[in-house]
Amino acid sequence: MKHIFSFRKTLALAIALATIAGTLSGCAGNNSPAASSVNSSASAASSAKPVAISNVSYDPTRELYEQYNKLFQEYWEKEKGQKVEITQSHGGSGKQARSVLEGNEADVVTLALEGDVDELRKGGLIEDGWVNEFPKNSAPYTSTIVFLVRKGNPKNLKDWDDLVKPGVEVITPDPKSSGGARWNFLAAWAYADKKFGGDEAKDQEFLKSLYANVTVLDSGARGATTTFVENGQGDVLLAWENEAFLSQKEHPDDFEIITPSLSILAQPSVAVVDANAKKHGTEEVSKAYLEYLYSDDAQRLEGKNYYRPSNPDILKEFGDTFNLNIEMVNIDDDFGGWEKAAGKFFADGAIFDQIYKK
Amino acid sequence: MKQKMIKGTLILLGGTFLVVMLVLPLATVLVYALRQGWETFSKSITDEYAVKALQLTLLTTGITVVVNTVFGIFAAWTITKFRFRGKQTLTTLIDIPFSISPVIAGLVFILVFGRIGWAYPLLEAMNLKIVFAVPGIVLATIFVTFPFVSRELIPLMQAQGNDEEEAAALMGAKGFSIFRRVTFPHIKWALLYGVILCTARSLGEFGAVSVVSGHLRGKTNTLPLHVEILFNEFQLTAAFAVSSILVLIAVIILILRNIVEHRIKREKR
Amino acid sequence: MFPLKKRSRKRQNNIIPGFRLSMGITVTMLSLIVLIPLCSVFLTLSGTTFADFWRVITDKQTVATYRVSLSCAAIAAVVNAVFGILLAWILTRYEFPFRRVLDGLIELPFALPTAVAGISLTTLYSDKGWIGRLFDRIGVKISYTTVGIVIAMIFIGIPFVVRSIQPVLEKLNPQYEEAALVLGASRSRIFFKVVFPEILPATLTGFGLAFARCIGEYGSVVFIAGNIPYKTQITPLIIMNKLEQFNYAAATSIALVMIVFAFVLLFGINLLQARINKIARG
Numbered sequence: 001m002k003h004i005f006s007f008r009k010t011l012a013l014a015i016a017l018a019t020i021a022g023t024l025s026g027c028a029g030n031n032s033p034a035a036s037s038v039n040s041s042a043s044a045a046s047s048a049k050p051v052a053i054s055n056v057s058y059d060p061t062r063e064l065y066e067q068y069n070k071l072f073q074e075y076w077e078k079e080k081g082q083k084v085e086i087t088q089s090h091g092g093s094g095k096q097a098r099s100v101l102e103g104n105e106a107d108v109v110t111l112a113l114e115g116d117v118d119e120l121r122k123g124g125l126i127e128d129g130w131v132n133e134f135p136k137n138s139a140p141y142t143s144t145i146v147f148l149v150r151k152g153n154p155k156n157l158k159d160w161d162d163l164v165k166p167g168v169e170v171i172t173p174d175p176k177s178s179g180g181a182r183w184n185f186l187a188a189w190a191y192a193d194k195k196f197g198g199d200e201a202k203d204q205e206f207l208k209s210l211y212a213n214v215t216v217l218d219s220g221a222r223g224a225t226t227t228f229v230e231n232g233q234g235d236v237l238l239a240w241e242n243e244a245f246l247s248q249k250e251h252p253d254d255f256e257i258i259t260p261s262l263s264i265l266a267q268p269s270v271a272v273v274d275a276n277a278k279k280h281g282t283e284e285v286s287k288a289y290l291e292y293l294y295s296d297d298a299q300r301l302e303g304k305n306y307y308r309p310s311n312p313d314i315l316k317e318f319g320d321t322f323n324l325n326i327e328m329v330n331i332d333d334d335f336g337g338w339e340k341a342a343g344k345f346f347a348d349g350a351i352f353d354q355i356y357k358k
Numbered sequence: 359m360k361q362k363m364i365k366g367t368l369i370l371l372g373g374t375f376l377v378v379m380l381v382l383p384l385a386t387v388l389v390y391a392l393r394q395g396w397e398t399f400s401k402s403i404t405d406e407y408a409v410k411a412l413q414l415t416l417l418t419t420g421i422t423v424v425v426n427t428v429f430g431i432f433a434a435w436t437i438t439k440f441r442f443r444g445k446q447t448l449t450t451l452i453d454i455p456f457s458i459s460p461v462i463a464g465l466v467f468i469l470v471f472g473r474i475g476w477a478y479p480l481l482e483a484m485n486l487k488i489v490f491a492v493p494g495i496v497l498a499t500i501f502v503t504f505p506f507v508s509r510e511l512i513p514l515m516q517a518q519g520n521d522e523e524e525a526a527a528l529m530g531a532k533g534f535s536i537f538r539r540v541t542f543p544h545i546k547w548a549l550l551y552g553v554i555l556c557t558a559r560s561l562g563e564f565g566a567v568s569v570v571s572g573h574l575r576g577k578t579n580t581l582p583l584h585v586e587i588l589f590n591e592f593q594l595t596a597a598f599a600v601s602s603i604l605v606l607i608a609v610i611i612l613i614l615r616n617i618v619e620h621r622i623k624r625e626k627r
Numbered sequence: 628m629f630p631l632k633k634r635s636r637k638r639q640n641n642i643i644p645g646f647r648l649s650m651g652i653t654v655t656m657l658s659l660i661v662l663i664p665l666c667s668v669f670l671t672l673s674g675t676t677f678a679d680f681w682r683v684i685t686d687k688q689t690v691a692t693y694r695v696s697l698s699c700a701a702i703a704a705v706v707n708a709v710f711g712i713l714l715a716w717i718l719t720r721y722e723f724p725f726r727r728v729l730d731g732l733i734e735l736p737f738a739l740p741t742a743v744a745g746i747s748l749t750t751l752y753s754d755k756g757w758i759g760r761l762f763d764r765i766g767v768k769i770s771y772t773t774v775g776i777v778i779a780m781i782f783i784g785i786p787f788v789v790r791s792i793q794p795v796l797e798k799l800n801p802q803y804e805e806a807a808l809v810l811g812a813s814r815s816r817i818f819f820k821v822v823f824p825e826i827l828p829a830t831l832t833g834f835g836l837a838f839a840r841c842i843g844e845y846g847s848v849v850f851i852a853g854n855i856p857y858k859t860q861i862t863p864l865i866i867m868n869k870l871e872q873f874n875y876a877a878a879t880s881i882a883l884v885m886i887v888f889a890f891v892l893l894f895g896i897n898l899l900q901a902r903i904n905k906i907a908r909g
């Protein structure tokens with residue numbers, strides 16, 4: 001019987017532990033329902049009552065929005081005398097869009113791709129014509145695709161042509177699993193298209209030899225960066241400009257950024273999720289939140305976080321950081337819009353699948 | 359002599375395997391966590407959102423372990439003490455969560471409780487939120503670790519046979535006292551292993567939870583999700599620092615288990 | 628509270644009380660947490676025609692991922708079974724320095740978020756890493772190849788076999804082994820004749836669980852896999868790809884294949900295990 005007794009002690013210990021865990025997390029547990037109910041209770045948003053909105057965004061925007069939220073909170077309190085609480089959510093762009101579609105009640109979304117936001121329109125959460133709700137196709141800041149190479153550029157990679165040479169190892173994420181990586185593919189395609197004068201068969205050959213040089217096709221942009229930066233794989237990483245700057249910031253002596261002769265204008269899109277904002281009664285503040293991204297202060301903040309401000313005057317202020325002479329195609333004029341491009345290149349059995357077919 | 363050599367070889371083999379497959383990866387985590395010094399390390403683990411994520415993880419783990427332990431004991435009892443038709447099917451159904459990709463495990467809850475799910479109108483009417491809130495996270499974690507306790511108990515209880523329980527029952531003992539006095543002393547180690555496996559797995563569960571969480575900072579972020587977010591934000595060092603908390607909690611639990619195990623075994627002698 | 632049911636007296640096993648209660652709780656919880664949510668996979672698929680379903684699951688690239696996932700998981704599970712027996716044996720039968728520490732480490736793969744595990748393993752086994760460097764010298768690449776996938780799967784499967792066997796070995800009285808030894812049986816003979824039959828069911832359980840878990844594993848494998856179509860893509864990644872295109876029907880189709888496969892696999896193992904148990908107990 002003795003050992004049973006001592007096992008009881010164990011049980012008591014376990015229960016005690018569980019209780020501690022429970023109490024500890026009690027605070028968290030209490031917070032979450034309360035906080036989420038703020039959303040609904042704020043429906044009658046009078047100017048005195050604080051209001052809460054949530055911004056579902058994609059991966060590397062955390063620092064930007066952490067700073068921007070403070071800026072906006074000050075602005076809003078000064079304008080309306082109302083406090084605003086902002087909850088951030090970050091993750092892969094497509095995954096984040098899906099979570100909103102599946103019931104994550106974001107008031108605003110700030111995602112990497114127009115296509116991801118448009119899925120929310122198709123799902124009935126965002127009204128038609130959202131692209132024109134804010135200036136510049138609802139893209140307050142932009143980016144582009146650049147090459148990140150090792151210090152000194154040992155393989156002397158200057159432009160897209162150099163990437164298809166034998167012996168060059170390229171790292172880029174899989175455009176099928178990473179929405180952001182689709183810009184990489186499209187930038188390369190645009191270059192080939194210009195070079196071969198619109199001969200699509202040759203474009204496809206070019207992309208085929210490019211992807212034949214890809215040694216690791218990570219599932220996401222961040223994974224690809226780790227592969228290149230931490231694990232030393234490959235000679236060149238195709239990356240968003242802002243992410244390339246972040247890598248360089250972390251390892252200032254190890255990498256260089258090369259801008260190719262031609263690239264693509266990557267436009268992260270922002271939108272108010274109309275259905276949710278209506279439900280929470282946060283339409284006004286949500287709209288103002290996104291509008292304020294175009295203010296001079298916010299534009300400078302975006303520039304400091306390595307996004308290209310959409311306001312051309314402020315972009316010029318960052319002439320030292322960004323290469324402003326790069327030729328850029330854009331998705332609407334050169335690819336006939338996001339939806340068409342997605343269908344032509346990335347749908348099952350489309351061009352991207354074909355270049356991997358044996 | 360020969361016996362000693364065999365023993366040595368076996369220990370060496372097993373030890374090498376564990377070092378290469380387990381110790382070195384863990385060492386990598388610590389090396390990364392500390393590579394920018396203590397300051398970065400302590401800053402990342404005392405971050406407001408990291409602490410909130412830790413609380414949520416502990417809460418989730420606590421509930422999960424209790425639910426799965428209760429289930430595990432009843433399930434093992436049902437399966438090993440009685441004969442009935444469909445036993446293999448039942449056993450297999452219990453195992454199913456093991457083999458389901460965590461991605462799918464999360465997705466099924468979305469397909470039930472999400473905006474596209476069939477139970478959504480009902481939840482809307484009752485003003486309840488399950489996915490993208492704490493209940494969804496708890497549910498997904500329970501799902502993923504569902505078979506852990508029962509799976510540890512079943513093989514042992516089968517190997518044990520039912521003779522002692524039957525004897526006790528014939529002598530008129532009630533169900534619960536049979537369990538407590540006859541079965542429990544035999545299975546307590548397996549039960550403990552099961553509980554610990556379940557705890558460890560719930561602490562670290564990422565895939566399924568990530569699908570149902572919505573990643574709301576300070577609200578629905580568990581510690582593993584917080585790690586992923588840090589990683590995706592190009593803060594590799596902080597990500598590894600926070601993971602080392604998880605390793606630390608796991609190590610503490612394992613040490614506790616060892617102490618308890620040791621003490622009981624000594625008392626028994 | 629635990630009435631003896633007349634019906635249950637028919638068979639000798641059912642002398643033990645509590646059938647209704649424990650069965651009731653088991654089935655209720657199983658249904659609420661596992662079965663009902665899983666059924667929504669079928670519900671989602673009800674809008675898909677069989678032809679579409681078949682086209683998605685037999686797509687060339689998808690089939691290639693089954694091959695990668697299954698073969699890697701099988702190898703990893705075998706390695707885990709062999710080393711699992713070995714580890715359980717030395718942890719229960721021998722005293723040596725650091726035994727407790729090693730014993731305590733077994734569950735750690737679970738506590739580490741899979742992404743972290745994936746990143747550390749990739750770093751460790753890439754041609755610049757501590758271990759990968761050694762293999763690189765003899766021309767073997769581990770990270771970003773199928774070998775890397777197997778390594779990640781071994782890592783996540785370690786606890787299953789060890790922890791299934793350990794309790795059985797602990798209950799198994801070493802006196803039998805000693806008796807056999809005194810009677811002149813050789814060590815290996817003792818192991819295969821006395822110990823092995825006892826731990827076989829538990830080994831099978833552990834093997835099956837590790838195998839099943841490895842097939843489904845996503846988080847850690849994607850980092851080390853390289854993810855090149857037809858070569859190092861695993862099935863869960865294809866599911867993610869379909870979701871990334873907002874194609875729920877295709878994603879759930881492949882998910883269904885995986886669920887059915889897992890069920891068949893585990894069912895087979897459970898059947899085998901029950902049979903062995905019967906033989907073992909005469």
